[in-house]
Amino acid sequence: LAESLEDAWKKLRGQDKIRESNIQEALREVRRALLGADVNLQVVKDFVAEVETKALGADVIAGVRPDQQFIKIVYDQLVEVMGETNVPLAKAETSPTVVLMAGLQGTGKTTATAKLALHLQKLERRALLVATDVYRPAAIDQLVTLGQQINVPVFAMGTDADPVEIARQGVEKAKEMGVDTVIIDTAGRLQIDENMMGELARIKEIVQPHETLLVVDAMTGQEAANLTRTFHEQIGITGAILTKLDGDTRGGAALSVRRISGQPIKFVGVGEKVEALQPFYPDRMASRILGMGDVLTLVEKAQEEIDLVDAAKMQEKMMSAKFDFTDFLKQMRLLKNMGSLGGMLKMIPGMGKLSNEQLSQGETQLKRAESMINSMTKEERGNPDLLSSSPSRRRRVARGCGYGESDVSKLVSDFTKMRSLMQQMSQGAMPSMPGMPGL
Ligand code: GDP
Ligand code: MG
Secondary structure, X not given: OHHHHHHHHHHHOOOOOOOHHHHHHHHHHHHHHHHHOOOOHHHHHHHHHHHHHHHHHOOOOOOOOHHHHHHHHHHHHHHHXXXXXXXXXXXXXXXXXXXXXXXXXXXXXXXXXXXXXXXXXXOOOOEEEEXXXXXXXXXXXXXXXXXXXXXXXXXXXXXXXXXXHHHHHHHHHHHHHOOOEEEEEOOOOOOOOHHHHHHHHHHHHHHOOOEEEEEEEHHHHHHHHHHHHHHHXXXXXXXXXXXXXXXXXXXXHHHHHHHHHOOOEEEEEOOOOOOOXXXXXXXXXXXXXXXXXXXXXXXXXXXXXXXXXXXXHHHHHHOOOOOOHHXXXXXXXXXXXXXOHHHHHHHOOOOOOOOHHHHHHHHHHXXXXXHHHHOOOXXXXXXXXXXXXXXXXXXXXXXXXXXXXXXXXXXXXHHHHHHHHHHHHHOOOOOOOOOOOOO
């Protein structure tokens, strides 16, 4: 699948722009890849439509191959939809934090309950596990055994008790024991049914959980979407755990679950053992969904290329009169990405060797310049002459960043001097060192 995606992107290569006509085939491949990863059909349709809009609206970066830019757009969108960053487990202001586990039978709820407790242990949080699955005697034993394995207490009342009552008393017990988290394992069914939903709703009503986690088997595929919709509508979830990702599924369920519920996937299960739980990272999942590690490498390459082109464009601009404070700021950020000022200075013709001390002084000055530029209006950044001619503007900027008015004046005059020096340089002259901060 990664290969067919690459094929489609190859066809985009050589085209000079991302256009409606040349994008269709690539979009079809994205669609095929997502369906192959078991993302729900409706979710795929919406996603592809969004990618199309973004790709067509994207500024074409001169020098970057359209296929590279396109792959980056697809990947970024996938990461964005899945939530950008990892969202940790909730923590209540007053203990105990109540976590309710929900999901169909066999998805890995009981296992995940123990896995979560072990995860919390590593964060020095202590948990109590509550066994409310009274329908299968083995289910209680299973949780008790897991609890013993990780040395975490389990609250159970046998198979005759009412699950809602067990949950209520379990939370009371947690308060008594002074543990900070109570995780309530519940009974699942093979399919969604009213009894299960009713019982879950009653438990939720009684214990008022801070976190209701839907446990979804990653192998569920297309169905994950409907499942999530029903649970979210009827119970209301705050997050999900995607289990059995150690299998060969590409994990498209992650996209469906997130998209349909709007809630983050917080953890992934990657094995039967209690240690096999990992925080969910959208970027890793995005490359898995698109076809394992290969895509990530492609995206990295694309990113590199985009950065390089940016740097080249900037140098061109530096040599022209159009260079303004916005460019200067961008230039500084680029410098930061490149790690050090030294590397950048070597790129400027006519720059001799600078000592480390001079360099670090330069960096301090650059930071000052950055905060002054941040206090300028967009208009002023684009047209430094506005500041040269207006003391009141310079005063306002100075007030905004907390530096003196003379500092701002100096920045502006140094900047203008530097700009004209650079123009001279580009016309072959070799002037002395520009007096720009840091340079
Ligand atoms: P429950 O019915 O939802 O409580 O599911 P269980 O926790 O009893 O798990 C059902 C089966 O799935 C057990 O055999 C578990 O060992 C297995 N299981 C749970 N999580 C994972 C996982 O992340 N990976 C794998 N490979 N198996 C898992
Ligand atoms: Mg269970």
